[in-house]
Amino acid sequence: MSQTATHSLPMILDEVEAVRVERLSPSFVRVELGGACLADFGVAGPSYDQRIKLVFPDGDGPLPSFAGADESWFGTWMERPVEERGHMRTYTLREVRGEGAATRLVVDFVIHVEDGEAGPGSSWAAGASVGDRVVLLAPRRGVEYGGIEFEPGSASxxxxxxxxxxxxxxxxxxxxxxxxxxxxxxxxxxxxxxxxxxxxxxxxxxxxxxxxxxxxxxxxxxxxxxxxxxxxxxxxxxxxxxxxxxxxxxxxxxxxxxxxxxxxxxxxxxxxxxxxxxxxxxxxxxxxxxxxxxxxxxxxxxxxxxxxxxxxxxxxxxxxxxx
Ligand SMILES: Cc1cc2nc3c(=O)[nH]c(=O)nc-3n(C[C@H](O)[C@H](O)[C@H](O)COP(=O)(O)OP(=O)(O)OC[C@H]3O[C@@H](n4cnc5c(N)ncnc54)[C@H](O)[C@@H]3O)c2cc1C
CATH class of the missing domain: 3.40.50.80 (Nucleotide-binding domain of ferredoxin-NADP reductase (FNR) module)
Structure with missing residues (x-):
């Protein structure tokens, strides 16, 4: 697994790999993502609808490296041609399993194809096998990240x-x-x-x-x-x-x-x-x-x-x- 080692960032921005892939039903593929960087993962309190970002390669292109990324990483990444930078998409943390370096993030991907076209996220999930890699953007333990919108307060x-x-x-x-x-x-x-x-x-x-x-x-x-x-x-x-x-x-x-x-x-x-x-x-x-x-x-x-x-x-x- 690559060591992009972006510890200076307030969030995790690193490669993870599919450690388990399960076709749940015609429209859903469940992928468990694992990686050494997940030892630093953490959400304070319930994760509810916690969103994360994943970066997929463009077709057969490379997975972009974020090695040495600093706070200007997004602008720097966006300046790269799409064949190199790939595609960032938003997903939900369906579940967190395990702990420490054995932490696994579970993501349920919708498989959608319209007029023969599927987006990069759906295509990646539809063809995912154990060992396939993506870049993950997710909360780092102890650091404010946001991305949870479910806030019912005192609703009855x-x-x-x-x-x-x-x-x-x-x-x-x-x-x-x-x-x-x-x-x-x-x-x-x-x-x-x-x-x-x-x-x-x-x-x-x-x-x-x-x-x-x-x-x-x-x-x-x-x-x-x-x-x-x-x-x-x-x-x-x-x-x-x-x-x-x-x-x-x-x-x-x-x-x-x-x-x-x-x-x-x-x-x-x-x-x-x-x-x-x-x-x-x-x-x-x-x-x-x-x-x-x-x-x-x-x-x-x-x-x-x-x-x-x-x-x-x-x-x-x-x-x-x-x-
Ligand atoms: C906060 C948040 C959380 C999300 N959580 C999840 C999640 O856990 N799982 C998940 O699968 N998605 C989730 N999504 C939705 C997902 O980000 C979008 O569906 C995204 O467009 C998928 O990217 P793509 O590369 O597959 O398609 P894109 O490249 O974005 O789109 C390509 C084409 O596919 C169409 N398209 C996109 N999604 C669908 C769809 N579901 N059905 C039919 N056509 C579609 C678009 O209209 C477009 O024409 C979430 C979005 C947000 C904002």
Whole structure:
């Protein structure tokens, strides 16, 4: 294993290798990543939806080296031609196994192919074998890293909703909730064969939505609205989709102030819905168009407090992730 030895950085930025590869179902491949650098891995508290980054080679190209990287590593890396620098993509830490130098990070990759084209992340996972390497960007123990958005605070009721790209995060969260947690989780997946058995608190209803060839979001969107007692609402037009949609209590990709958004949202919700949704915390992730539509329904139509939601576009139909 290469020793890129970037200990001056506040995070892990180093090569890891696949130590176990398992085809979970038609749309998911589970890869356990291991490496000496993971002795330094650590998250303070539950990892919930902790995101990490992986760098894949460009096709048959080399895996880029980050040897000697300093704080300007990202700019330096981006200046290199794509055939040399490869592709960075975002994933979720599904599970952490083992400890010390034997620590393994489990990542569940969605295998997607559209019109014969798959992105570099999906292609790598689809062909992964034990010993294959990627570069990992992940939290270093004892150092603030960020990347956990699930923050329900004192919410009395949870709503977790997402498509297959959010399945690893939702399953990781479900497995780390207190036994007393209540609420519901909606997980839309391509086929019924992708449904997983996941441990979850008894008070959290888990609903799998296999779409069996229907468009992404076509089951998730109505299921979430019905759960919240809202009538059917249209999906959004392509030009209305924010491809970088990321709205959490701490950050808004549209630049919206959280406080003023609460005031606006509170002005004209559907009659009675504000009270009905008191105490709700909603975490919603997946295809940006679907998440944009759900955001509109929850914040604008139902008047859910912006401080009680996280809406995250995990991918955008027809658009490769920027790295
Ligand atoms: C915080 C966060 C956590 C994430 N966690 C995970 C995770 O644990 N597992 C996981 O698999 N993904 C996860 N994703 C989503 C993943 O980063 C994207 O799907 C990413 O686009 C995959 O990269 P790629 O190289 O395969 O495809 P890209 O090169 O980015 O895209 C190529 C083409 O494929 C399409 N595409 C991308 N993803 C999908 C998809 N899922 N289904 C259909 N078409 C698609 C794009 O629209 C584009 O047309 C996460 C994203 C974020 C932001």
């Amino acid at each position: 009721r949870l709503l977790l909703a997402g498509d297959e790209t959010a399945v690893p995060a939702i399953c990781a969260v479900l497995g780390q909730l207190p036994v007393s947690a209540t609420g519901a989780a909606f997980l839309e997946v391509p086929t019924s064969a992708d449904v997983q058995t996941v441990p979850h608190p008894e008070g959290v209803e888990v609903v799998w939505l296999p779409r069996e060839g229907e468009p992404v979001g076509s089951l998730l969107h109505p299921a979430v609205l019905a759960h919240l007692g809202a009538g059917p609402a249209p999906l959004v037009e392509p030009e209305e989709v924010d491809p970088d949609l990321w709205e959490t209590p701490a950050y808004s990709s549209s630049g919206e102030e959280v406080e003023s958004a609460v005031a606006v949202a509170g002005q004209d919700p559907s009659p009675g819905s504000g009270h009905r949704l008191d105490g709700l915390y909603a975490w919603i992730a997946g295809e940006s168009g679907v998440v944009t539509a759900l955001r509109r329904a929850l914040v604008k139509d139902l008047g859910v407090d912006r401080r009680q939601v996280a809406f995250m576009g995990y991918w955008r139909r027809g658009v490769a992730m920027r790295s």
